[in-house]
Amino acid sequence: MKKLACITGTASGMGKAILKNFLKNDFLVIVINRTEKESFSAEFTEEINKTLFPVYGDVSRAETQDTAFLIAKKIGIPITVLVNNAGTLNRTSFLDEDPEHAKEVFDVHVMAPFSLSQKMKKHLPDDQTGVIINIGSLRGIIPTGILYSASKTALHGMTRGLAQELAPQIRVVCVAPGLTKTEMHAHKTEEELHAMAAGSMMNTLVEPEDIADMVEFLVSDKAKAITGETFSVDNGGTLVRPDIWKKHKT
Numbered sequence: 199m200k201k202l203a204c205i206t207g208t209a210s211g212m213g214k215a216i217l218k219n220f221l222k223n224d225f226l227v228i229v230i231n232r233t234e235k236e237s238f239s240a241e242f243t244e245e246i247n248k249t250l251f252p253v254y255g256d257v258s259r260a261e262t263q264d265t266a267f268l269i270a271k272k273i274g275i276p277i278t279v280l281v282n283n284a285g286t287l288n289r290t291s292f293l294d295e296d297p298e299h300a301k302e303v304f305d306v307h308v309m310a311p312f313s314l315s316q317k318m319k320k321h322l323p324d325d326q327t328g329v330i331i332n333i334g335s336l337r338g339i340i341p342t343g344i345l346y347s348a349s350k351t352a353l354h355g356m357t358r359g360l361a362q363e364l365a366p367q368i369r370v371v372c373v374a375p376g377l378t379k380t381e382m383h384a385h386k387t388e389e390e391l392h393a394m395a396a397g398s399m400m401n402t403l404v405e406p407e408d409i410a411d412m413v414e415f416l417v418s419d420k421a422k423a424i425t426g427e428t429f430s431v432d433n434g435g436t437l438v439r440p441d442i443w444k445k446h447k448t
């Protein structure tokens with residue numbers, strides 16, 4: 199029998215690359231995207247309503263989440279893989295930050311993964327196993343800015359709590375990407391992006407496919423012994439640069 203996955207935020211970037219890998223691996227996939235985008239519908243015309251079932255709405259809203267589980271019920275297969283990928287970059291400076299916007303960042307990065315995980319567990323028959331993948335961030339390990347980083351740190355922490363709560367039935371793993379070339383950074387120039395990537399050991403940007411391939415591995419049986427961990431896929435972005443470190447070595 200085919201397996202059913204649910205992936206959030208697949209209209210672009212990593213989510214789209216993750217979706218493509220799942221379809222290639224013969225999964226049926228429910229996606230939760232904020233809005234219906236022409237470019238997405240055109241790219242996946244062949245798959246939509248055959249192997250790909252879109253739900254449009256804010257992922258942090260209960261109605262949107264419930265629609266995904268209703269579709270799973272209609273298909274007649276429980277969701278056994280959940281990828282919490284949807285994310286929003288907040289660029290407001292600390293002093294200008296509006297608490298309502300702060301709430302939105304935490305709703306998308308923390309509360310939506312929490313509620314979707316809870317619903318997945320409730321709908322999963324006791325005799326079936328599953329995997330939850332959370333997309334965290336290098337910024338959740340080394341903060342740049344406050345709210346975005348704090349919400350991703352919370353997601354890394356929640357991965358461990360969920361892994362404890364849901365074992366042995368569901369594995370829960372987090373992937374922490376470094377700077378990746380996606381629509382999230384569309385406002386930056388090529389030069390700016392490459393200057394930022396120079397902070398990593400490999401001196402380059404992560405590709406959305408690098409993240410999709412890591413997710414593919416973590417969902418597979420090859421990763422059956424892995425739960426509760428956060429894996430960096432960041433071109434060595436968390437490492438101290440040896441050229442700087444050596445300057446201060448005694």
Ligand SMILES: NC(=O)c1ccc[n+]([C@@H]2O[C@H](COP(=O)([O-])OP(=O)(O)OC[C@H]3O[C@@H](n4cnc5c(N)ncnc54)[C@H](OP(=O)(O)O)[C@@H]3O)[C@@H](O)[C@H]2O)c1
Pocket residue numbers: 206207208209210211212213230231232233255256257258283284285286306333334335336337374375376377378379380381382383
């Ligand atoms: N790019 C990076 O350097 C980087 C680094 C570390 C971690 N990440 C994380 O990686 C994940 C994927 O981001 P990306 O880089 O691939 O960016 P992206 O191309 O902008 O994709 C993010 C997706 O999430 C969707 N989304 C945001 N808020 C949503 C909501 N409330 N409801 C439903 N969908 C929502 C977006 O929809 P709209 O297009 O409608 O906004 C978009 O399709 C995010 O969690 C992000 O925080 C990114």
